[in-house]
Amino acid sequence: MGKKSISNSQLLESPFSSKLLRNTVGESGSSEDLREMITQELPKVAQLEHPKGTRDVYNQGSNALTVPARYMSASREEELLICFAVEKYEYLPVSQTSCNKMPLIVMCGYPCSGKTRRAHELREYFAQNTERQVHIVGDEVLGIDKSSVYADSQKEKSLRGSLRAEVERKVNRDDIVILDSLNYIKGYRYELFCLIKHTQTPHCLMYCLTSADVSSEWNKGREADNQYTQEILDGLIQRFEAPDSRNRWDSPLFTIQQEDSLPFEAICDALFKRKAPAPNQSTQSQPLSSTNFLYELDKVTQDILMAVLESQKTSVPGDLISIPGATEKIELTRSLNMVELRKLRRQFISYTKMHPTENIGQIANMFVQYLNKSMH
Numbered sequence: 001m002g003k004k005s006i007s008n009s010q011l012l013e014s015p016f017s018s019k020l021l022r023n024t025v026g027e028s029g030s031s032e033d034l035r036e037m038i039t040q041e042l043p044k045v046a047q048l049e050h051p052k053g054t055r056d057v058y059n060q061g062s063n064a065l066t067v068p069a070r071y072m073s074a075s076r077e078e079e080l081l082i083c084f085a086v087e088k089y090e091y092l093p094v095s096q097t098s099c100n101k102m103p104l105i106v107m108c109g110y111p112c113s114g115k116t117r118r119a120h121e122l123r124e125y126f127a128q129n130t131e132r133q134v135h136i137v138g139d140e141v142l143g144i145d146k147s148s149v150y151a152d153s154q155k156e157k158s159l160r161g162s163l164r165a166e167v168e169r170k171v172n173r174d175d176i177v178i179l180d181s182l183n184y185i186k187g188y189r190y191e192l193f194c195l196i197k198h199t200q201t202p203h204c205l206m207y208c209l210t211s212a213d214v215s216s217e218w219n220k221g222r223e224a225d226n227q228y229t230q231e232i233l234d235g236l237i238q239r240f241e242a243p244d245s246r247n248r249w250d251s252p253l254f255t256i257q258q259e260d261s262l263p264f265e266a267i268c269d270a271l272f273k274r275k276a277p278a279p280n281q282s283t284q285s286q287p288l289s290s291t292n293f294l295y296e297l298d299k300v301t302q303d304i305l306m307a308v309l310e311s312q313k314t315s316v317p318g319d320l321i322s323i324p325g326a327t328e329k330i331e332l333t334r335s336l337n338m339v340e341l342r343k344l345r346r347q348f349i350s351y352t353k354m355h356p357t358e359n360i361g362q363i364a365n366m367f368v369q370y371l372n373k374s375m376h
Helices: 008-013 032-046 074-083 115-129 153-170 186-199 212-220 230-239 264-272 293-312 338-354 360-375
Strands: 064-067 090-093 104-109 134-138 176-180 203-209 253-257 320-322 329-331
Touching (some): 115 176, 186 203, 203 264, 329 360
Parallel strands (some): 104 203
Antiparallel strands (some): 320 329
């Protein structure tokens, strides 16, 4: 950031006015006093974000001052820019560093492969070496009957949804979340990856690798009410989709065998020194074009649905159906029932929310085009 001209009126309005008035750049002396004041005052601000330390606040090697993102509102940013009107100094909001969000650790492996033991080892390590609270989310925490849940595909699907929702609630700026469950389905791990992309949270996958025989033996050593039946255990092992580090949703991947010690330093590097995956259009909500966009989108598409249903009563395949409010016509290649039309409408609305148009008057034509393409 280059030098800026700072007026006394601006300094009076800043939160550091009492000290800045006697340390203004351009007054008698040099700007060293102002540099010193900044390095003393900003860590006090940052302590509100990091009460236990300010090591990330000031990096002398890079001449950068890191400021908590919550203080980067428009007015606050203007105030800080005044304070940073010193040559060679820049500010770096925390939102641009890997410390912005706390990470998610996804456990993965056969049933009875030591995932819970490893999760507790991680929690103990982080409790001793960081000031972050660690949340373990998993089957044990929810208190499920494993034999009952994993014997019913619908119950298992509901469990995965509950675990995902709990992870989404727990992930925040300050805490570490460990998902301790089977996570044996590749598609489910991809859903979790989309979640961390949306929240811009670093993550890693820990694969507890054991043989089927070892898992079966460990299962028999559990208390009766915490065991899997052999049939369910065999079924889960057979359906298991092993993680692959070549897949971005399975990376970074740590494969841990029974006799291995956890590579805590490597895990910390992957979680705390790596940038979170950037969100994309599929995981990031887009701003709507206007305040009444949703209303118009819902109303226009519903009107077109009713017009199509009404026109079909007197039309045959091959006819062109005129739609009120649209210049284009629907090419009726086949009959469409209400169920199919509602499904197409929901798909169109979901897509249009992510790709809003500035011209609300084009919604009708866009929906007609969508229906025409969907019927062919």
